[in-house]
Amino acid sequence: MQKGKDTPNSTTIPSLGNFFISMLSKESFIQLFPLHKPQRNDINGLIVIMITAGEGHLKINNKDYPIHPGTLISLLPFHLIENHYLSDNFACKYLSYSFDFMVDFPFVLKSGTSEKIGNKPYLSLTNAEFNHLDEFFVFISHQAARLDHPSREEITKALLFSFIAELSFIYSRQAVLVGTNRQKQIVDDFFRLLHQHHKQERSPSFYADKLCMTSKYLSSILKQTTDCSLYQWITNFSLQEAKVLLRSSDMSIIQISEELNYPNSSFFARFFKKHTGMTPLQFRNNKQVHETSEE
Numbered sequence: 001m002q003k004g005k006d007t008p009n010s011t012t013i014p015s016l017g018n019f020f021i022s023m024l025s026k027e028s029f030i031q032l033f034p035l036h037k038p039q040r041n042d043i044n045g046l047i048v049i050m051i052t053a054g055e056g057h058l059k060i061n062n063k064d065y066p067i068h069p070g071t072l073i074s075l076l077p078f079h080l081i082e083n084h085y086l087s088d089n090f091a092c093k094y095l096s097y098s099f100d101f102m103v104d105f106p107f108v109l110k111s112g113t114s115e116k117i118g119n120k121p122y123l124s125l126t127n128a129e130f131n132h133l134d135e136f137f138v139f140i141s142h143q144a145a146r147l148d149h150p151s152r153e154e155i156t157k158a159l160l161f162s163f164i165a166e167l168s169f170i171y172s173r174q175a176v177l178v179g180t181n182r183q184k185q186i187v188d189d190f191f192r193l194l195h196q197h198h199k200q201e202r203s204p205s206f207y208a209d210k211l212c213m214t215s216k217y218l219s220s221i222l223k224q225t226t227d228c229s230l231y232q233w234i235t236n237f238s239l240q241e242a243k244v245l246l247r248s249s250d251m252s253i254i255q256i257s258e259e260l261n262y263p264n265s266s267f268f269a270r271f272f273k274k275h276t277g278m279t280p281l282q283f284r285n286n287k288q289v290h291e292t293s294e295e
Contacts, residue, residue: 018045018098019156021141026054026090033083040227041075044236045098046109046117048167049073050133054090058083061184065122070130072123074167076114078187078226079121093137097160099240105161106244111195113168118191120174129170136163186211187225190218190233198237200261204230239275242268246284253280 022028033039038059041047051071058065058073059082067073075081102108125133140159146152193207201207204215207230211218219230226233238260245256257268272280 018043018101019096019144019160021095021137021144022093023052024092024094026086026088029086029090029092029094030083032094033081035083035085038080038082041077041079041081043096043098044077044240045096045101046164047073047075047096048094048163049075050093050130050137052091052093054087056083056087056090057085060121068124070125070127072125072130072133072170074117074121074123074171076118076121078118078191078228093134095137095140095160095163100243102157102160102164103240103243103247104157106248108161108164110168113171115188115192115195116171116174119188120171123170123174125170132166133163133170136166183221183225186213186218186221190222190230194233194237198234199241199259202234202238202261204234207234235275239272242272242280243283246280256280 024032049072051067051069051073053069056067058067059080060073060075061080062082065071065073073081099109136159140156140163143149143159144152144156146155149155189211190207193210197206204219208215208218215230222233223229228236242256242260245251245259249256251259253269254265257265260268262268262271269279269281272278272283276283278286
């Protein structure tokens, strides 16, 4: 992870897992997003970019956007970004985190907010909106740099939760227009269904039937648009919900398997280990061991 400050240069500080925060210059931004090379948000999490100086031109999901001071870019895992131009004085504040990093905060990014971000990743903020986000950004950077603080990670996560809450408030006031592109509409409708039903439904045919198409066709659209198949998205959402319950609740493994509509706890344990390399109990105990070591 890197520490953000008031100049485009960055100072590296030790990582806090799947979390990154930094002030980026033109050169640093191009390292992350090379010119004229489309790429997906490759983390299973959220990327937030706040433009502080200069100008530029980005494409997000093949739509052109001019960027300038006050621009906010929010990228979910299925977003495609292409860097076309940056002025020499370009600078931005960059923050990213994986959903796993904030697994102790189950409602950090609510489904309604993620739907709006999915439809409208580009915003031109008012001065007040930008300043509110920037205050949190600066405070997160400073606290994350306190290497001698025994609760550095916990404080950083709490402040990040506040940052995302402010971001959610900004998006709550945005009117999102429905796109006319057929594939985009299918993807949007799929994620809306997935947010609503992922706790109870893991059958690809359930989502395909709701969208009046075959599982194969829906999966091909998702693969083409997001680089992940229908099964991968369903699995990712189910695993994320399981991790949240394992780390933020006192529910037993049996109760969690019932909550998420698995046939039984043994099936749930095998499924979880297959995709994470740990049993549910090992995942929960691993967190407890980490907390004990921090005391």
